[in-house]
Amino acid sequence: MAMKVALLGCGVVGSEVVRLVDEQAEELAARVGTPVEIGGIAVRRLDRDRGVDPALLTTDATGLVTRPDIDVVVEVIGGIEPARTLMLTALKAGKSVVTANKALLAEDGQTLHAAAREAGVDLYYEASVAGAIPLLRPLRDSLAGDRVNRVLGIVNGTTNYVLDRMDSAGSGFTEALEEAQTLGYAEADPTADVEGFDAAAKAAILARLAFHTQQVTAADVHREGITGVSAADIASARAMGCVVKLLAICQRSEDGESVGVRVHPVMLPVDHPLASVKEAYNAVFVEAESAGRLMFYGAGAGGTPTASAVLGDMVAVARNRLADTHVGEGGHDTGLPVHDMGETVTSYHVALDVAERPGVLATVAQTFAEHGVSIKNVRQEGSGDDAQLVLVSHQAPDAALRSTVERLQEDDVVREVASVMRVENFE
Amino acid sequence: MAMKVALLGCGVVGSEVVRLVDEQAEELAARVGTPVEIGGIAVRRLDRDRGVDPALLTTDATGLVTRPDIDVVVEVIGGIEPARTLMLTALKAGKSVVTANKALLAEDGQTLHAAAREAGVDLYYEASVAGAIPLLRPLRDSLAGDRVNRVLGIVNGTTNYVLDRMDSAGSGFTEALEEAQTLGYAEADPTADVEGFDAAAKAAILARLAFHTQQVTAADVHREGITGVSAADIASARAMGCVVKLLAICQRSEDGESVGVRVHPVMLPVDHPLASVKEAYNAVFVEAESAGRLMFYGAGAGGTPTASAVLGDMVAVARNRLADTHVGEGGHDTGLPVHDMGETVTSYHVALDVAERPGVLATVAQTFAEHGVSIKNVRQEGSGDDAQLVLVSHQAPDAALRSTVERLQEDDVVREVASVMRVENFE
Structure with missing residues (x-):
């Protein structure tokens, strides 16, 4: 019995998925253990030529994802809605889902994972980050x-x-x-x-x-x-x-x-x-x-690399369905909270347009010191009206670094904070 | 019910596996869905201190891998025997096997995969190539x-x-x-x-x-x-x-x-x-x-990175056992044969110690031409008795390149073939 796939969306990635499923039919069948077929493709409009069999196209996406013969739903529409509703409908109907939708996973992954867990099906999304890179x-x-x-x-x-x-x-x-x-x-x-x-x-x-x-x-x-x-x-x-x-x-x-x-x-x-x-x-x-x-x-992107990642997931979920199993995720939650950026330890590279006169560096250095930020190195570039002080701080909490820069903006000796960028060596 | 692991070997990698299973007990249990325990460790000699619970040690490896309470066998002895016999015994007894044994897999992987397939269990070996790199x-x-x-x-x-x-x-x-x-x-x-x-x-x-x-x-x-x-x-x-x-x-x-x-x-x-x-x-x-x-x-190596790869496999096969499934491999065989090195298309970098006199390059170039190999570039280094001709060929079958070099070794104008190495840009 063939594994039937419903495709939601037939743009750059979707049409590549159709092409690859067709071209690699034999290899896919061998790897899954049974043939893989596209059972239908949901699109918004039927009047555009997409180079796929028109008989597969439908505008009734909900009907397609709940069709009894469909095993796996591949979502490549992108965006939040209608992708979310369709995927939740598919999961609740017991279909495994493969998606490339980073925006939706980032916004509401928890709901999707919970729905997959409850239905005992797979939710795979390798293509959502870094395209074809198995990550x-x-x-x-x-x-x-x-x-x-x-x-x-x-x-x-x-x-x-x-x-x-x-x-x-x-x-x-x-x-x-x-x-x-x-x-x-x-x-x-x-x-x-x-x-x-x-x-x-x-x-x-x-x-x-x-x-x-x-x-x-x-x-x-x-x-x-x-x-x-x-x-x-x-x-x-x-x-x-x-x-x-x-x-x-x-x-x-x-x-x-x-x-x-x-x-x-x-x-x-x-x-x-x-x-x-x-x-x-x-x-x-x-x-x-x-x-x-x-x-x-x-x-990291492109229709073909992304389609490759989608196919890898498709093979995995199809194999799992054949074996009547699924890979749960999200059941084990460490619950680690996200801390504020202000608490992140980093270091800053700061370029300051300054008036070139005695005492400027002393004033600037004093501002760093007052915020508990020590200076790793400093150099002066240009001179006169074009003088610029370039400072690199030691590591400090981002909040302290930010306050230092805010205070520098008010310093009389600083004409302008020309640039601020973090410098990290990740050691 | 805990997932019981039998460890074969307790050297650099094995002792790291024991340490990590112990240290990460809580996380492993959460990820597998049930606690993971070392049920026994087969070693050759009992009289060495390995920093592990001595009650776990045994010299009866065969007894250990067939013990009814063991679910997963982790082989980190290395080499062909007794590793092969023990792994085949374990697979036949219905245990899933995780191994880091590249030599055995390279020599006789087919037999091991067939045994795993027949028994309906997993054979995982991520650690055998490139250590901790998920590959x-x-x-x-x-x-x-x-x-x-x-x-x-x-x-x-x-x-x-x-x-x-x-x-x-x-x-x-x-x-x-x-x-x-x-x-x-x-x-x-x-x-x-x-x-x-x-x-x-x-x-x-x-x-x-x-x-x-x-x-x-x-x-x-x-x-x-x-x-x-x-x-x-x-x-x-x-x-x-x-x-x-x-x-x-x-x-x-x-x-x-x-x-x-x-x-x-x-x-x-x-x-x-x-x-x-x-x-x-x-x-x-x-x-x-x-x-x-x-x-x-x-x-690519080292006790801890290799142990990390072993643990990743251990989690996967333990999850599969809980779900009463396994990931088959080798059922789909393209049967592609390996061709001889002589048929491989490559290009050579050849350094020749030559006598510096007119006609040397002409003679050498003639030898290349006779073998159907064209020269991409050539330069002379040194002079007089130290003269060296350095040639890079265009792409050609390795057999033609090899014959060219063999013939050069006999050329009167060539004192010695100083070096031969392949040059490839993999475009």
Whole structure:
């Protein structure tokens, strides 16, 4: 008896899924143990040519996901609604679900996992983070006997491409972004990428899996994008032996009682394995107590890579159905809370436009000292009206660093805080 | 009811497994769904202190693996016998088996998989290749809906450390190896590592999983070690923008009808992601049709990382037992044969000590031409009695390249073939 798959959505990823299921029919059948067939495809409009058998198309998505002959539902519509309602309906009807929907998982993963648990079916979502890179399954399964302390990810290809171009070609932000748009790496409205929303959703999913804490949502993630990154920041990073990367950072606190989840640009030493991730590639660096330092690298987006991840999940849930089993998740909840960004220990790189006159450094240094932040190094660039003080702090709680910068903005000797960026070596 | 584990062997990895099962008891229980307990440990001698509860120790390994209360057998003895007989006995007795034994899997994996299939139990072996790096499970599961075309691995930490030191510190082979031995990266008898036996076993396992072809064994792997790599080779590689790495290479032939599996030193361009894998780290680069280029990076050896991989497998098979299921493998066999090294397409870097006189290059070039091998570039180094011709060929079947070199050895104008190494950019 064939395993029947209902597909929700037939865009870039969906049509690739159809193509691969067709092309690899024989291999899929061998690996699952029974043939895999597309039983129907829910779309919004029937009048567009999608290169798939028109007889499979329907606009009745609810009817499709509850059809008795359907075993597995693959959701590639994206967005919150109607995806959520359809997936919950499918799970309640006893169908296993495969999804690539990071936004929904980040916002309401808990509800979906609970529904899957209650129905005794699978909910797989490898494609939701870092495209084709097998990452969620290793975190969930292979490291199940280990304790993850930190996850660092380059999980947004658009912003990595833009930052890489700013570094390698000396482009400005706007120019690099336009280039990314021309190449199809960035959308016409790049907000979700450049403001870090996409990375924040993935950070929430990673934190949940890595620390087995179910209630982390995108809203818990401290988020800063890359629109403020200037050519001067890139040059300053390079002068310190660093590159600028937009990182998703999920970290257990020192006392192990809470986790921090954040997305922001970081000046990262060039010898960190993540520093050499170029162009639109993604990579996720995992630090586990026993396994040590691991990195997963690959294409983070694109129809075909994402479809590959969807197919991997499809094979797994189909096998599980044949064996009449499912892999539960979320039953084990450490309940670790997310701490405030202010409590996160980091260090700042601060560039200050100052008046060049005696006593300026003393005043600035005094402000740092008053907030309990010590200075690691300081250099002056330019002179006269163009004088700039560039300071790198030692590690301190983000709240103390932030207050220091706020106070500096009011200092008479500081004409402008030209740039603030975190510097981390993750040692 | 607790899940009972029998441990075979209590050396570096085994004692770490005991420690982790003890330390992480609570988390393991939560993730498996029931407590996990060590039910017994088979050792050769009882009179050594291993820091474990002596009541658990026994010298009757066969008795232990057939004990009715044992659910899972973890084998960390290594080597072929008695490991094979014990694992087969355990599988036949209906126990699931977790092993780190690359040598045995490479030699006789087919028999073990068949026994697991017949008994309807699991055989997991993540720790056998690349230590803690979650690699086999992603290859088996996450890429189950994809088609792997090539796997390139730095799967032996010792040789990577030695080559890295030769490159970064300018050490000679012997000096670098002694340093590796001092640091514990190389054993007193380094043969298995430096001659490529260890990497060849892992290559066989990787090829089997990547191409779903069950009968590949270590004996099918073309193997060359790094004992012949000289400081001059390293310098020559660097002059071409390359580094020397010992790679395990598993590749589908162009017609897709066979696979090549080989281990040898390669001059690899510095911008290949594997080129920046330093010290004793391991990394495996996978090229799949849909997923594109993926890389997995981490610690490839050591008691704790290996124990982490064993625990990950232990959690998986314990969960499967609770759910009364198992993940079959090897039922789907593409049966792809392994082709001879002579058919493998590669290119050679050849350094020839020659007499410096007119016509030498013409004679050498003629020899290449007669074997159907074209020359990509050639340069002369030194002069007079120290003259050396360094040639890089275009791609050609290895057999043609090998014959060319054999013929050169007989050429009057060639005093000595100083070095031969493959150069590949894997594009």
